[in-house]
Amino acid sequence: MGLVFKELWGRKRRMVGSLVAVFLGVAFLMGTLVLGDTLASSIDGYFSKAYGQTDVSVRNSTSVSDEPWGSRGQIDASVLDKVRQVDGVANAEPVIEGSGQLLAKDGTIVESRGPRRAGNWLNDPKLNPYRLAEGRAPRAPNEVVINKMFADEGKLKVGDRTAVLTPEKVPVTVVGISMFGDEEAFGETSFTAFSLDGARTYVAKASDQITGVSVRAADGVSQDELASRIKPVLPAGTEAVTNKAQVDEGMSKVESGFLQIFRTVLAAFGGVALLVAAFSIHNTFAITTAQRTRESALLRALGAGRRQVMAIVGVEALVIGAAATLAGLAGGMGFAALLRWLFTQFRIGIAMEGLTVATTSLLIAVPVGLVVTLVAALGPAVKASRVAPLAALREVATESARATDTRVIVGSVLGAVAAGTVVLGAVSEQMAVAGVGALLCVVAMVALGPVAARPVAALIGGPAARTRGVPGALARDNASRSPKRTAGAAAALMIGVGVVTLMTVFIGSLGASLEDSVAGSFKGPLVVNSGNNETGGFSTGVARDAAKLPQVERVAGAGNGGMRVDGDPSTVSVADPSALGKVLDLDVTQGALSGAGTFAVSKSVADDKGWRVGSQVPVTFADGSSQRLTVGAVYDNTDLTGDYLVPRTVWDAHTRQPLDTRAFVVLKDGASVAEAKQALTALAKPYGSPEVQTRDDFVSAQTEEMQGFVTVVYGLLILAIVIALLGIANTLSLAVHERTRELGLLRAVGATRPQIRSMVRWESVIVALFGTAGGIGLGLFLGWGLGTALGNPFAPPVITLVVVALVGAVAGALAAIRPARRAARLAILSAISAP
Template sequence: MAKIAVRGLLARKLRLALTALAVALGVTLIAGTYIFTDTITKSFDTIFTQGNKGTDVALSPNNDLAGDNDPPPIPASVLARVKQVDGVAQAEGAVFSAGGSFRKADGSKLKGKGFSAIAGAHDVKRFESFAPTQGHLPETADEVAIPKGTADNEHLRLGDKLQIQDAAPKKLYTISGIVTIAGVDSLGGGVIAVLTLPEAQRMTGKGTAFDEIEVAAKPGVTPAQLKARIAKVVPKGIEVRTGPEQADQQTKDIKTGFLDFLRTALLAFAGISLFVGAFLIFNTFSITVAQRTREFALLRVLGAKRKQVLRSVLAEGLVIGVVGSAVGLGLGILVAGGLKALFKAFGADLPTTGTVIASRTIIVSLLVGTIVTLISTLAPAFRATRVPPLAALREGLDSGHKRSRWATPLAALLTLGGLALMALGLFGTAKASAALSLMGGGAVATFLGVALLSPRLVGPIAGFVGIPFERLRGITGRIARENTVRFPGRTAVTAGALMIGVALVTFASVFAAGAKSTIREAVDNGSRAQAVVENTDGFSAFSPQATAAVAKVPGVKEVAAIRTAQGRIDGKKKGVTGVDQRTFPDLYHSGWKQGGDATMRALGDGQVLISKKYSEDNGVKVGDTLRIETAKALTVPLKVTGILNDKGGLTGDLVVTNSLLERDFGARKDAFVFVGYDGSRPATQVKAQIDRLLDTQFPEAEAKTNGEFIKQQEDQVNQLLTLIYALLAMAIIVSLFGIVNTLVLSISERTRELGLLRAIGMSRRQVRRVIRYEAIITAEIGAVIGLVLGIVLSILVTRAIDGFRLAIPVGSLILLLVLAALAGVLAAILPARRASRLNVLESLAYE
């Protein structure tokens, strides 16, 4: 039976190649994801290990509650205390602060993407991780060193000028050195400006404080011993680690934050591709089992047992699974490079110091691809065992998709159960990880349920979609439509693969349209300001000195700065919003459940406003006291004085004063600022003057009108949508292979039929048209079902988001249907040519 399985595969080489390729494409993204993220993790680990190799003990603030802000710096008094510890040979403070604006002398922005920061050069050389390749590290307050990667990309040389601005106003520096960072040319493509330590402290607003303290031990004192001694003299909220522990922690911070999220997201898209591939594998084996009915019957006549037939079909699936998984693993190396390029194009240039292929990657890729293939092959394999020996005497074929009387109830149960699981994940009280699992499982069940129901929809949809082809193309259009409904189960499974991709694209499109509509409505209804100041990158915080300078511009009546931080209540992290309570009510309209603008203006440093949702979810009311743990390792009691119902979602769950946020949470920068004009000058003139001020002194920030702010937010949504489309492309490609495979296999079983049509006068062109129209109708069936399913899922998900405005992008969805038709045309190219080239006489004699 093993020989029969191998010969069965080799006898149908095109089927083997197309099916194995579907498996390979699903596995490719899994392998590529693991290789990509493992390589980045290893690269950061190498960088951090190299950067800490001269450090025996490192002190750093606890950044667990830092959020998007730098953690509170370490006071200079701690460094003085550390130097007095027995066993300390040398100790030095360091500055490495994220953010900053970097421009050439002519004012043009540097093109660096990703992580950017301002660092201070060390006096103690053993602690220094910046190594000059040209020139020297800065020696005066007017000099700067930049990474080699930045210098190469921007064509900067020694002696060129660089404008830098962060917490302090813009200043012009001379490039004194080109450096590598812990042995690499750049840290993820970002710009890092190395200044003298005092200048870095001034520019970042740290004063005399530090972001880290590095310590070297005296001979005979181990790092562990020194760590224990230092830990006894430092205040709460400062972490003390050995050099290797610090490197491990830095790697862990990267890995458990951004990289774990990235890996999970990419694996989700890989799972979608593999799920779509499972439809293709199932359909392929179902068709081939139907086509080989007489072959299996003859084997039974010759004495083959049901178990042997089962093993034969499963062996074919095993071979295809292993071959496809192995090919996918090889392609994963190329995809890892493609993922790096994709994320670089979207502004995340992540470091890679060498490709990492872990044994876990190989094992998971081979196992997942093979197991999914075998599971998809099971149903057709069992169907093959039910072929009776007498079938060897029959002529003709069945569809390979006989519906059980339990199919419809099972489909309804899966669909309703899937929707219920998604609703439980969205509206239940489960933790985030459990909620995501419920939603993922619910989505899979829903897709399977709809796929099982879809054979009943094939006829009506094919009739609707096929009407234009029949009226415009006559008999060829009619034949194409009738071919799609001849075997509705087969057509449904083929269309089902495309249905999943279209449903997810529809969901993303509807969600993005709703997000843009929500942003537009929130700004239009909430903002009473004439301009908004924010960081030029659209998300980072910026210097409060810029806010103070804007407030003094002639024509500006008042400004309201908004800051953000994180706190912890009862062990749970919560976002905290800081506002200028005196001016905020004038420039932003907050809805209220309990309280009003007067409540906001009376907000004191020992008080907090909470959202309606937080109040209802946690049973908190006005007059209660919340105890919030802050990034400064403080526990602050705050009395609830009002309950907000902010439809715009600007203020979050907890609202306090900016002064409290800076004092107790360490949030020193503004996230964005509302600006109100006094009407004494034309708005365009005031805006132009603000633009000149920021460009001259604070190029890190920029001012936007409400319309410009809305457009920028929409552009960010569009950019994210484009990234999602790019990652979903793999699933769409796999589904197109499904259409190709089905058409190729159906042409094989319709050889005599096509020969008869050619014999009675159908031209080669008409044959190609029939196959092309079949592909288009099949693709449109999947697109229509996917479109409806995607809209339903988006409605369900968005109902869980408070204040979200649902919007259906009709134009985009119509375009999606058109693109599905074009995809059908592409999928039909090979099968149509194959069908038109059949020899008429040989086709008439074909069995």
């Protein structure tokens, strides 16, 4: 053990390089884990406060959505009196909630990434999750309280006149500004609170219907006991649930949906960072082990066994891994804070205050940091243990100048199998097969790196040798003569650039797929778009009025909602099928969209369920009523409608707030698109001014929600590339140390300091370009394979990829600044006399 610490302390530069590589990888992983913990804690906090101090909620027992914000149908208002009479009820208030879009002071909809809701203000402050920050509670039907976030967004204050779309336009006066506890809103949920009479009139649209009842227990009565007392008085189709059960239910849906995806994505980036760091660690240990060949041989000559030599390297890796992992845990907290700020800037809808660290995150990060370090050092440790004792008596080449035949054969076979697997997955449209092939491709690229490094480095370094003279030629030769080192340093960058390229190609292909689907199914030039297809909408009157415009030939509105189809919670599109069939080509394979009451399903669902035209499908609506719908058509193009198309006439019988999210407009021959857009914009103004978009703008809007997240993804991947570049800098620093005598001799025969700096810089650029080119090639191939497996066309954005290549070259030069400066500062005599 004393020898290990002596070695570490005696070679501080090597130790620092290894520490930095492990530290960055663990910090990246820990940061992503902590961000997931923080988001989960924040969401849990929101749900815990969502019902105020409500002990029991009475609601419709039918659930039609797996989303945590999925709404339920209404119940009979007479339930309220029955609940109030139950022993143990301290207070009970009716709850009315539905769609309600607040208009800003200028008459436009206040945009929100969260649901846009309206309901009644609860007068019991213990039952109400909101509190008044300004003004008073609503009293008259046309008075409202709005939450502060949307008051600020809409430039509204107490006393202002505005309107709420329910979906009819309701003129209102703002009499209060509310806060959700200490937050300005529940996530980014817009909630407009009417008086009870106002909510009955404009939201429930009936005096005998409510959404539910919030109940507060008397002192000494538990939530479970109160719920059990209330249940016997409830009519069929209603249920009583405790506050704890509601919070757990909401968190369960978040955990199994959004949060699971969020954690998986973050974990994937943490894995990429650790993989990149592992290559840097391995390269560091490989170089230092090669540099210590004579030292290892001397140990063997003095009687040390292979296991002892291997143990020295292993313990050294363990010490470095432990120290760097502990530092990485602290660094991960700072990284998590940075990520939290990034996600807050892109408004994911949850204000993440403070950082939360779960025990599981520590139990993952610590072992992973140690294991990755040990595994990365395993190969060099085994190699060190195999050094013959006689090697101490002679000069030993630190590395072979060519790859072994075994590596060439195994790498080539693995590469062929990997490429074939990706192609098979793409052709057969099997994503799982293509994914396995993608992983094998990464392994094959790493295995073949040293094989390709020598010729590729010579090729890439050719221009430098021709234009930069002797320094360029030396840089090319240095990169070519150490293929394993060049490949090892470039491998980390290759993976980082490969993932960036893969994401770039994937997003480009997705956009092209969407453009093709819209171009193939919708021939019209204009779309009225709500801007948020999940949580907003506009009155069906928009399509009805648009049809009367002189420029319009045909128009069809389409909305969406939740219902159970064949027992499964499903999102469905809602429209007049016959009208929609005249503006969209859904590629109907069976039946026809000829009748206003036609229920249609996608071909994939029909094949999976064994349905055909004439099949009877059981459905359940949010209000709890059930019926059987007859399949009248089967269609193949689902891009704009999803898997189910429910007739508007059927849907509207079970909702009091019919909404469209889109209206597709076809113009008459010769009609001006500009004039038609202007007329539609004026027509839509009383409905909250939903945006009138050209077809190209509509396609762009479909990926707009994704772009913010993709930007954050790029940010995370760039950090992984930074780790790779630090690995290159570390490799160059160690290489400079290894070539101290060589550099001294170059100076002695006349090389100037600028020439030495140029040589090291160009060597770094060659390594970076090698990694960047390999990464771009890998990303393009995998982007094609995975995108094709999902049915997307191959559409790589050329300009973005050119930028990635240029950034790789520039970053390579930046990574060499410190090593080049150190190489140029070496004293000639001391460098020549170095061992």
